[in-house]
Amino acid sequence: MLHAAGLAAQAEAGVLARRREARGAGQAEGPQEMTVARPAVLVVGSLHYDIMVKADHLPRKDETAVGTAWYPKFGGKGGNQAVAVARAGAACRMFGAIGDDAFGRFLRRALRQGGVDDSHVATLAGHGSGISVAILDGAGDYAATIVSGANLQMNPSALANGGLWRDIGLLILQNEVPEAVNLAAAQHARQRGIRTVLNAAPARQLAPDLVRLVDILVVNAVEAEMMGADPVAGLVGASRAARRLADRFGTVIVTAGSKGLAAVGPDGAAFSLAAERVPVVSSHGAGDAFIGALGAALIEGVPLRAACQTASLAAARHVGTAEGPAATVVGGSRPG
Numbered sequence: 001m002l003h004a005a006g007l008a009a010q011a012e013a014g015v016l017a018r019r020r021e022a023r024g025a026g027q028a029e030g031p032q033e034m035t036v037a038r039p040a041v042l043v044v045g046s047l048h049y050d051i052m053v054k055a056d057h058l059p060r061k062d063e064t065a066v067g068t069a070w071y072p073k074f075g076g077k078g079g080n081q082a083v084a085v086a087r088a089g090a091a092c093r094m095f096g097a098i099g100d101d102a103f104g105r106f107l108r109r110a111l112r113q114g115g116v117d118d119s120h121v122a123t124l125a126g127h128g129s130g131i132s133v134a135i136l137d138g139a140g141d142y143a144a145t146i147v148s149g150a151n152l153q154m155n156p157s158a159l160a161n162g163g164l165w166r167d168i169g170l171l172i173l174q175n176e177v178p179e180a181v182n183l184a185a186a187q188h189a190r191q192r193g194i195r196t197v198l199n200a201a202p203a204r205q206l207a208p209d210l211v212r213l214v215d216i217l218v219v220n221a222v223e224a225e226m227m228g229a230d231p232v233a234g235l236v237g238a239s240r241a242a243r244r245l246a247d248r249f250g251t252v253i254v255t256a257g258s259k260g261l262a263a264v265g266p267d268g269a270a271f272s273l274a275a276e277r278v279p280v281v282s283s284h285g286a287g288d289a290f291i292g293a294l295g296a297a298l299i300e301g302v303p304l305r306a307a308c309q310t311a312s313l314a315a316a317r318h319v320g321t322a323e324g325p326a327a328t329v330v331g332g333s334r335p336g
Contacts (some may be wrong), residue, residue: 003266003271010325011186012034016088018292021275024027024178030081038090038091038167039090039091039116039168039169039170039299039300039309040090040091040092040093040167040168040169040171041072041082041085041090041091041092041093041166041168041169041170041171041186041295041296041299042092042093042094042095042164042165042168042171042172042189042194042298043078043081043082043085043092043093043094043116043172043295044078044095044096044097044142044159044171044172044173044177044181044182044185044291045074045076045077045078045079045081045094045095045172045173045174045176045177046076046077046078046079046096046130046146046148046151046174046176046177047075047079047094047096047097047098047107047111047121047129047130047150047151048075048076048079048107048129048130048131048132048146048151048176049072049074049075049103049106049107049129049130049131049132050069050072050073050074050076050131050132050133050134051070051071051072051073051074051131051132051133051134052070052072052073052133052136053067053069053070053134053136053276054067054069054070054133055067055068055135055136055137055138056068056137056138056141057137057222058137058141058142059135059144059300063170065135067135071113072106074106074107074110074114075132075285076096076107076130076132076151076176077176077199077201077287077288078094078174078176078177079094079096079107079110079111080285080288080289080292081172081199081288081291081292081295082111082116082173082292083110083111083114083116083292084114084288084289084291084293084295084296084314085113085116085172085292085293085295086116086292087114087115087292087295088293088295088297088310088314089296089300090295090296090299090300091117091167092115092116092117092119092161093116093117093119093120093164093168094095094111094116094118094120094121095120095121095154095158095159095164095185096120096121096122096151096154096177097121097122097123097124097127097150097151097153097154097155097274098102098121098122098123098124098130098150099123099124099127099128099130099149099150100123100124100125100127101127101128101129102220103128103131104123104129104150108121108123117127120158120161120163120164120200122150122154122155122158124150124153125152127149127153128147128149128150129149129150130147130148130149130150130151131146131147131149132145132146132147132264133145138184139280140280140319146176148176148177150256151176152177152178152179154181156178156180156181156183156184156185157184157286159181159184159185159188160188162319165192165194167211168189168192168194168299169194169299170194170197170295170298170299171185171186171195171196171197172196172197172199172291172295173185173186173196173197173198173199174198174200174201174291175198175199175200175201175202175203175204176202177206179204179206179210182198182210183207183209183210183213185209185272186198186210186213186214187213187334189213190213193236195215195216195298196213196214196215196216196259197214197215197216197217197218197291197294197298198210198214198217198218199218199219199222199287199291200217200218200219200223200227201220201287202223202277203219203222203223203227205285210271211248214249214250215250215251215266216249216250216252216298217245217249217251217252217253218252218253218255218290218291218294219245219252219254219255220254220255220256220257220287221233221237221238221241221254221255221256221257222241224238224242224245224254225241225267226248227245228240228244228245229244229245229254230244232254232256234256235256235257235259235260235261235262235272235274236263237256237271238254238255238256238259238260238262238272239254239272241261241262242254242262242263242264242270243264243270245264246264246268249262250265250266251265251266252264253294253306253308255287255290255315257275258275258277258280259274259275260272260273260274260275260312261273261308261312263304263305263308265304265305265332271305273305273312275309275312275316278316278319279319279335280319280320285318286315286318286319287315289311289314289318290311290312290314290315291311292314292331293309293313293314293315294307294310295309296310297310308336
């Protein structure tokens with residue numbers, strides 16, 4: 001839970017109330033393409049079949065660590081954020097690519113079970129689905145390696161499909177797909193007057209053309225430093241980093257893990273939010289939970305500060321929730 005959690009709870013309650021109202025007006029739930037004209041979030045990004053390994057500690061260089069368990073999990077920053085948007089109560093559509101394999105079927109099924117419109121997720125013959133292998137240690141920290149597979153074969157020209165943008169009011173991007181895809185998506189969004197949120201993870205050099213199209217940048221402490229900010233050790237450092245990056249991006253949110261976050265709005269107004277301590281089960285996916293809840297709040301017209309509070313609360317709940325074989329995907333199924 002976070003300081004000023006009352007405002008966050010009010011914002012979250014408003015999102016869920018509007019969702020219930022939409023359902024009562026005839027919105028169908030489930031895996032079908034969205035048919036009701038609600039403001040929706042479009043997530044353009046990666047889909048990975050995650051193999052999660054539990055171990056007492058993360059291996060050092062040249063060390064073979066002994067694990068205690070493993071399980072499959074739906075993943076990819078794009079997929080995780082799309083499901084998090086839907087879980088937070090907003091309509092969400094996904095643009096991505098999977099392989100024509102068992103992993104791809106697993107990923108599509110998970111999107112549908114999570115309430116995400118998957119009608120613009122391409123199945124690519126001859127390419128394997130993206131995967132990742134993550135090791136979780138006893139303290140809840142993790143390290144991961146990804147193999148992008150079909151995610152690197154996404155077709156930027158497919159973003160010109162008018163149906164993809166129907167009812168879309170917010171675009172969310174990450175850095176696990178080719179920059180040409182992100183650039184094309186941001187260009188289409190700008191042409192339609194749609195705001196673009198870039199979660200610049202993993203950090204990489206960004207083309208100036210893409211930087212100019214980003215309305216809201218979200219990075220963690222490490223990514224902020226890699227993008228030119230000073231090292232971030234707490235909220236004071238996060239505030240400095242946000243101001244530094246705001247010279248290029250306008251609205252910036254820098255998350256600092258258990259310390260909280262700092263942000264600079266489009267008018268230059270800055271604020272920080274301190275996080276209360278929560279028992280950490282695993283930090284894996286906390287950033288994606290934050291982005292999804294942030295997007296769901298913004299699409300409902302929640303102001304930036306309250307949206308950040310709601311997103312921080314969602315991330316705090318996430319790190320304190322155990323995951324495992326019973327929760328590998330939204331419905332707990334395995335590939336096949």
